[in-house]
Amino acid sequence: MNLAIKDIQHNIGRFILTVLGIGLLLMIVMGMAGIYRGLIEDATLLVERIDADLWIVQKDTRGPFAEVSRIPKSLVYRVQAVPGVQTSREFVYHTIQRQHNEKPLRMSLLGLSWPLDKGEWLPLIAGRSLLQNHFELVADKTLGFKLADRILLGKETYTVVGLTSGMVSSGGDGMAFVTVWDSQAIQFDTPGEAVRLERAARDHRGAASEVFLSQPALTEQLTRPSAELPAVTPPPISAIVAKVSPGSDPEKVASIISSWGDVSVFTKAGQEDLLIQGMVDKAKRQLGMFRVLLTIIAAIIMALILYTLTLDKLHSIALLKLIGAPNTVILSLILQQAILLGGLGYGIAWLVGLKLFPHFPRRVVLANEDLVQLAVIVFVISVLSSLLGIWKAMRVEPNDALMG
Amino acid sequence: MAEELAIETTNLTKIYGSGNTEVVAMRDASVNVRRDEVIALLGPSGSGKSTFLTAVGLINAPTSGQVRIGGVLVMDGPVAKVNLRSFRREHIGFVFQKSNLIPFLTAIENVQIAMELNGLSAGQARKRAAELLNELGVGDRLDHSTAMLSGG
Numbered sequence: 443m444n445l446a447i448k449d450i451q452h453n454i455g456r457f458i459l460t461v462l463g464i465g466l467l468l469m470i471v472m473g474m475a476g477i478y479r480g481l482i483e484d485a486t487l488l489v490e491r492i493d494a495d496l497w498i499v500q501k502d503t504r505g506p507f508a509e510v511s512r513i514p515k516s517l518v519y520r521v522q523a524v525p526g527v528q529t530s531r532e533f534v535y536h537t538i539q540r541q542h543n544e545k546p547l548r549m550s551l552l553g554l555s556w557p558l559d560k561g562e563w564l565p566l567i568a569g570r571s572l573l574q575n576h577f578e579l580v581a582d583k584t585l586g587f588k589l590a591d592r593i594l595l596g597k598e599t600y601t602v603v604g605l606t607s608g609m610v611s612s613g614g615d616g617m618a619f620v621t622v623w624d625s626q627a628i629q630f631d632t633p634g635e636a637v638r639l640e641r642a643a644r645d646h647r648g649a650a651s652e653v654f655l656s657q658p659a660l661t662e663q664l665t666r667p668s669a670e671l672p673a674v675t676p677p678p679i680s681a682i683v684a685k686v687s688p689g690s691d692p693e694k695v696a697s698i699i700s701s702w703g704d705v706s707v708f709t710k711a712g713q714e715d716l717l718i719q720g721m722v723d724k725a726k727r728q729l730g731m732f733r734v735l736l737t738i739i740a741a742i743i744m745a746l747i748l749y750t751l752t753l754d755k756l757h758s759i760a761l762l763k764l765i766g767a768p769n770t771v772i773l774s775l776i777l778q779q780a781i782l783l784g785g786l787g788y789g790i791a792w793l794v795g796l797k798l799f800p801h802f803p804r805r806v807v808l809a810n811e812d813l814v815q816l817a818v819i820v821f822v823i824s825v826l827s828s829l830l831g832i833w834k835a836m837r838v839e840p841n842d843a844l845m846g
Numbered sequence: 847m848a849e850e851l852a853i854e855t856t857n858l859t860k861i862y863g864s865g866n867t868e869v870v871a872m873r874d875a876s877v878n879v880r881r882d883e884v885i886a887l888l889g890p891s892g893s894g895k896s897t898f899l900t901a902v903g904l905i906n907a908p909t910s911g912q913v914r915i916g917g918v919l920v921m922d923g924p925v926a927k928v929n930l931r932s933f934r935r936e937h938i939g940f941v942f943q944k945s946n947l948i949p950f951l952t953a954i955e956n957v958q959i960a961m962e963l964n965g966l967s968a969g970q971a972r973k974r975a976a977e978l979l980n981e982l983g984v985g986d987r988l989d990h991s992t993a994m995l996s997g998g
Contacts, residue, residue, distance in 0.1 A: 443955060443962055443971075452950035452991075758948045764905060765960050766935020840905040840934075843946060844896075 445762075445771065446778035449755065457783075460747055464783060465790025467740050468820060472791050473799060474733040475812040480805035481725055485612040485717040488535075488552070489710060491563060494683035495692040497533075497708040498699055504706075506535050506680035507612065507713075508720045513678055513705060518555075521682050524698055526690035531555035533681040534625045537615055542593060549585055549618045550611035553625030553679075561604070561619050569604035575621050580604035584616035596631030600624070612721055614804045622679065630677045737819060745827035748780050752831030759835050760842035769836065776831045784824030788817060851917065853879040853902055858911035860897045871897040875911070903938055904930045935963055947992040954979060954988040 450457045488507070489497075497506075498513070498521055505511020521530040534553030539546055554561050554572060561571035561580050569589045572578045579600040581587045591602040600620065609617040620628070632640075684699075686692050696707040708716065718726070752759075759772055792813070799806035858875040861868060872894035879885055887895045900906035902913060904920060913921040915937060920928050947956045954975050961971035979985055987995060 443951075443959060443968055445950075445959075448955065449950040755950075758950065761946060761948055762959075763931065764934070764940065765963065766931045766933075767959075767963050768931060771963065840931075841900055844900070844905075844942070 444778070445775045446782065449758075449775070450779065450782070453754075461783060461786045461790060464740070464744060464747070464787030465794065467736070467743065468787050468791035468816070469795045469798070471733060471736045471740060472795050472808065472813070472816055473802075473806055474729050474736060475816065476795070476799055476806035476808050477802075477804060478726060478729040478733070479807035479809050479812065481612075481722045481729070482718055483807050484610050484614065484805055485722045486714045487609065488611075488617075489713050489717065491565075491609075492533075492683055493563070493685075493710075494531075495686045495710060496527075496684040496696055496699065497710075497713045498530075498682040498684065498705050499680075499708070501704050501706050504716050504720065506533060508716050511680050513680075513682065515677075515679050517679075517705070518682050520702075521684050521699065524684075524695060526686050526695040526698075528685045528687040528690075529558065530682050530684040531558050532622045532679045533683045534622050534629070534679050536625075536629050536680070537611065537613065538595070538628065540595065547585065548615045549581070550613070550615045551625050551628060552617055552619050553622035554619055556621040556623065564604065564606050564619060565608060566604050567607045569602070571604055572619070572621060573603070576624055577601060578603045578620070579624075580606060580619040582606045582609040582616035582618070584610060585618065596628045598624070598627065608805070610805060612717065626677045626679070737823070741823040741827055744780070744783065744823055745830050747783070748776065748828050748831040749834065751779060752776055752834050756834070756838055757843060760838045760840055763838065764840040764843045772835050773832055776828050776835060777825065780824040780828035780831070781821065784820045788820045850880055851878050852881045852883070852915070853877065854912075854914040854917075855898075855902060856912040856914075858898065858901055858908050858913065860894070860901060860906070861909045872901070872908070903940060904934050935960075945992070945995070947995075949992050952989045952991055953984065953995055956992065 485507075498517065499505040499511035500513050503509050503511045515532060518530050518532050521527055532553065532555045535550065537548065537550045539548045541547065556572065556575045560573070564571060564580055566580070567583065569580070571580060577598055577600050579593065579602050581602050581604075583605050587593070587602045587605070589602055589605060592599050593602065594600075606617070606619075611617055684695070686695050692709050696709055699705060700707045755775075759775075762772060792808075795806075795808060799808065855875055855877045858872060858877075859870070860872040861870050863869055875894070875898055877885075877898075887898065889895050897906065901908045901921070902915075904913070904915075904926075907924040907926070908921060910923045911921075912919060912923075915933070918928065920926065920930070920933060947953075948959070951959060954972065957975035957978060958968070958971045961974055962968060966974070976985070976988055979988055984995075
């Protein structure tokens with residue numbers, strides 16, 4: 443006869459509620475680990491997906507994710523010419539927030555280096571990758587777009603041609619993919635009034651300059667669009683991503699490019715380290731501390747619940763001792779209930795978490811490694827928290843059964 | 847003829863507390879009970895009947911004196927000479943003044959558990975428990991919870 447099960451059956455309602463409570467608490471502990479994993483996965487997602495060997499950014503910056511990096515577009519050709527480089531592409535990445543359907547729309551915009559990169563590597567769940575250099579957009583499903591939706595960004599309207607899944611930035615914003623050209627047009631969109639003011643300023647500077655006084659025909663140049671004027675530099679890009687040829691050593695190629703005075707180079711691993719140790723480090727540590735605290739709280743709550751369950755059974759335990767039940771019977775009664783409580787609580791945490799976590803605004807990743815670790819922790823907590831109840835049960839005297 | 851004695855107590859004494867708070871609950875109780883003999887203890891409240899029974903039932907150690915059960919010295923003063931719990935399990939039965947059952951077990955399980963603790967298989971214990979409860983005329987209440995049983 444299993445006394446633990448018999449006792450549970452006797453108070454089944456209370457036991458179910460207790461398991462439910464423990465389960466929800468463990469689900470939060472599980473979720474904390476999941477958010478932590480999600481944070482790291484989100485942070486390193488692009489670096490993993492883009493699968494570039496080298497990231498070339500503005501000198502002495504930790505760009506393009508950890509901080510702003512600006513490099514000239516022409517650098518892509520210089521990198522391409524380095525021995526050992528197979529391909530080099532422009533990389534443009536920035537976050538924008540616009541109003542869409544009367545709601546704020548926040549997205550991380552990534553420029554694809556057309557025509558080398560049309561976004562074939564994107565995890566599409568519907569539609570297709572880009573087929574033209576302009577006005578097409580692939581969006582993550584978290585942005586809430588549908589295929590063929592038309593979105594006004596800057597002065598142009600973009601059509602959603604593809605939908606991805608799980609492509610979010612380290613900040614949790616859904617990502618959208620356009621060509622580098624379109625991405626820069628969106629990023630550096632200048633209002634007409636600003637252009638007119640710039641023209642007027644140039645006109646004024648020209649009129650005040652002695653050169654223009656002596657050669658008035660030059661002022662005509664100032665009426666041309668500002669982007670066409672030689673004085674306005676083309677918009678910079680965030681980084682260059684390069685893939686090295688098979689057989690080439692990325693570190694060696696990186697050291698060549700690093701010797702240039704205007705850029706810094708990171709390998710794929712280096713870029714991932716920057717993201718994990720820099721951008722998400724504090725959030726990671728904060729989640730870690732919360733996780734430890736919640737685990738301790740879960741242990742205390744479980745210990746108190748098991749202690750209370752034992753207190754309710756003191757008379758029965760005394761009676762069992764009176765009729766000669768060995769300590770192992772009493773010990774296993776409490777221990778089995780503790781492990782059952784922990785085990786069922788863990789099961790509920792896992793099942794509810796599986797259903798609930800996908801609806802969270804940020805990614806929650808239940809990694810097998812974390813699940814196994816938590817299972818071990820729950821088992822240890824169950825055993826440790828039953829010690830208080832066992833201690834109380836061991837102090838019960840058989841003649842206590844005659845009292846009350 | 848010590849072998850014939852089921853219970854034999856010699857100068858059994860139980861003192862609670864010490865100094866000013868000392869209470870002598872039982873002094874020099876020497877009783878011999880033969881096998882198959884039924885005895886009753888009579889006395890006013892506080893005369894030490896329960897103290898004597900709990901000492902003989904091996905759940906309350908005496909301060910001095912000896913307890914022999916079935917010829918075996920089980921208590922020599924407060925010192926147990928055998929494993930008391932297993933000795934109780936194998937040799938002693940208790941009938942309580944009032945209903946004293948394990949509330950999370952049914953009527954039959956309350957009987958069954960004592961036999962299972964003595965090494966009987968669950969099936970055998972249940973069968974024997976059912977036989978005993980039928981003998982006592984409560985065979986129709988085997989699976990009733992203890993709360994549904996009459997105290998009489």
